[in-house]
Structures are given as structure tokens and as C-alpha cells.
Amino acid sequence: xxxxxxxxxxxxxxxxxxxxxxxxxxxxxxxxxxxxxxxxxxxxxxxxxxxxxxxxxxxxxxxxxxxxxxxxxxxxxxxxxxxxxxxxxxxxxxxxxxxxxxxxxxxxxxxxxxxxxxxxxxxxxxxxxxxxxxxxxxxxxxxxxxxxxxxxxxxxxxxxxxxxxxxxxxxxxxxxxxxxxxxxxxxxxxxxxxxxxxxxxxxxxxxxxxxxxxxxxxxxxxxxxxxxxxxxxxxxxxxxxxxxxxxxx
Numbered sequence: 001x002x003x004x005x006x007x008x009x010x011x012x013x014x015x016x017x018x019x020x021x022x023x024x025x026x027x028x029x030x031x032x033x034x035x036x037x038x039x040x041x042x043x044x045x046x047x048x049x050x051x052x053x054x055x056x057x058x059x060x061x062x063x064x065x066x067x068x069x070x071x072x073x074x075x076x077x078x079x080x081x082x083x084x085x086x087x088x089x090x091x092x093x094x095x096x097x098x099x100x101x102x103x104x105x106x107x108x109x110x111x112x113x114x115x116x117x118x119x120x121x122x123x124x125x126x127x128x129x130x131x132x133x134x135x136x137x138x139x140x141x142x143x144x145x146x147x148x149x150x151x152x153x154x155x156x157x158x159x160x161x162x163x164x165x166x167x168x169x170x171x172x173x174x175x176x177x178x179x180x181x182x183x184x185x186x187x188x189x190x191x192x193x194x195x196x197x198x199x200x201x202x203x204x205x206x207x208x209x210x211x212x213x214x215x216x217x218x219x220x221x222x223x224x225x226x227x228x229x230x231x232x233x234x235x236x237x238x239x240x241x242x243x244x245x246x247x248x249x
Contacts (some may be wrong), residue, residue, distance in 0.1 A: 001233065003168040009180055016189040016207045020226040021166060026089035028170035030229060031188050032203040034128040035222065036078050036163045039114060041123050042153060050124070053163070055080065058099025065101045066113045066122035070243035074110075076127055078163050081227055085160060088238060095246035106249050111135065118149030133202025133216040150196040154222040157221060161223040164194045166206065168229075 005027040013022070013029050014159040021030030038056070040047055047064070049055050068075065082091040083186045088249065103122035110127040114135060119126050135147035154162045169188065187193055188240040214220060 001093060003102075004172055006173045006175075006178075008171055010182055010186060012186045012188060016186075017204070018208065018226075020228045021168075021206050023170070024228065028168045029106055029185060030166035030168040031185075031187075032167045032194075032197040033164045033203070033224070034130045034166075034203050035154060035224065036074060036126055037129055037132075038129055038155055039117050039125050039150040040153065041120050041130070042149055042151040042167045043120065046151055047124060050101060050153060052159065054080070054094060055155075056101065056124070056126070057094045059097075059101070061124060061187050062122040063101065063103050065098060066108075066116050066125045067104055067106045067248070068096070068108055068110060068113060069106045070248040071238070073111075074165055075126070076236055076239045076243070076246075077165050077232045078126070079239035080232040081163050083235040083238055084227055086241070087163045091239070092242045092246065094109050097243050098170070099246050099248050102136075109223075114150055115146050118146045129216045130202040135218050137202065144185055152216070152219060154219075156225070157223050159175055160227075161225040162189045162222050164204070166229055167203070179246070210222070 007026040008029070009026060021033070022028065036130055038050060040050070047061065049058050049060055072077070079091055079095060082094055096199050110131040114123055114126040116130060132147055132150070132152065135143050138144050156162055169185050171178055171185070175181050189207050191210050192210065194210045195206050196211070197203045198205055198211050198215045204215060205211050
């Protein structure tokens with residue numbers, strides 16, 4: 001939107017990166033993914049009526065939910081996707097419903113909320129998968145134990161699929177080494193680089209079929225929301241305004 005990137009045409013990138021993970025005009029390309037999933041306190045059992053993001057706003061979960069701040073890009077991105085799928089009014093009703101179910105004011109990062117849910121301070125939260133993967137793969141026994149106390153739900157599996165956030169790259173208009181910049185992004189879609197994202201940072205590969213092992217132990221593949229990621233940026237400002245009106249600090 002600031003007009004900093006230049007379009008890239010690359011047969012490799014267009015072949016390797018699915019349409020929904022790259023800008024329609026080639027301004028950027030997604031390179032890795034993390035899913036925004038629901039977690040719950042395993043010791044208390046899986047809560048009823050908790051299959052979709054919409055379910056988080058159900059009054060049956062009143063007083064059960066911990067969340068991080070609405071200023072966090074992961075939450076803004078999720079609400080932006082809800083705006084795109086369901087419209088502004090539905091998105092605002094959802095945000096107000098979730099706030100009404102808060103166990104405490106929004107606080108902490110994803111790791112802190114995993115720990116809070118595992119400790120029973122609240123029963124439900126939303127986190128990115130790679131935080132869970134990192135904790136389960138930690139050399140620290142206490143960190144692993146905290147992550148093992150939460151159950152995982154990939155929302156909307158019977159509908160549009162689970163929301164994913166991405167990391168990606170583009171080429172600036174005034175890049176002094178444009179051709180090498182493109183080659184570098186192409187390299188980041190190679191099997192070797194894609195596996196590095198998974199093995200070192202517990203992210204999902206943007207390139208389909210590269211890894212047969214989930215970066216989050218104990219989970220399998222999942223249906224992801226294939227909304228084009230560019231829509232998330234377009235709807236960000238409206239998402240922030242909705243959060244503010246809903247009282248999600």
C-alpha cells in the first residue's frame with residue numbers, strides 16, 4: 001500500500017507458491033505459514049460447542065477465554081479474514097461476543113497464554129501453531145510440560161478452514177540487485193529452505209508437499225482457509241476500529 005514493492009514475474013515462484021499465498025500482482029510471496037488455532041485446558045476436557053472461530057463468541061464460554069492484545073498482528077489478521085468472509089457487522093458482533101467471554105483483560109503473548117491455559121487460569125485461548133511446536137520441542141522440561149497440558153483445535157474444518165498467517169518477501173522498487181533478490185526468494189521456496197522453516201521454527205511450508213512431518217508434534221494435516229492473504233492487509237484498518245469499539249484492548 002505504500003508503493004514500495006515492484007512486481008516480480010517468476011515461473012519458479014508461480015509454480016511453487018499457491019495462489020492464495022502470494023500477491024495477485026506479484027508484489028510479495030508467502031514463504032512459511034502458521035495456523036491460528038484454539039487451545040483448551042486438557043485436564044478439563046474439550047469444551048462443548050468449540051469447533052469454529054464463531055464459537056468463541058458463544059455465551060457458554062463466558063469467563064473462559066484468555067487472549068493477547070488486539071494490537072497484535074495475528075489477531076488483527078484473523079479479524080480481517082472474518083470481515084472478508086462474513087462482513088463488518090458479523091465481525092463486530094464476533095469481537096464483542098469474545099470480549100464478553102474474557103476471563104481477564106487481554107494480555108501476554110501466545111506463549112504466556114499457552115501457559116495460562118495449561119495452568120487452568122483460563123480454559124480457552126487462540127495461539128499460533130509454531131508457539132506450541134517450539135514449546136513441545138524445547139529442551140526445557142517445564143516448557144514442554146506446559147505445552148503438553150493444552151489440547152489443540154484447528155477451527156472451521158467443516159467450513160472455510162483454519163486461518164493461517166504467513167511470512168513472506170518481495171523486492172523493493174529500488175533494490176540494487178534485483179535479479180539476485182528474485183533468485184534469493186526463489187531459493188527460499190526450495191525444498192531445503194522450506195524444510196528449514198519447519199525444522200528450525202516449527203512453521204508449515206508454503207510449498208505444498210515438501211514435508212510429510214507436522215511441525216507441531218501430535219497433529220496431522222489440516223484444511224486451511226484459502227482466502228488470498230492480500231485481503232488481510234486491505235481489511236486491517238477496519239479490524240483495528242472494530243476491536244476498539246468492542247473494548248478488546
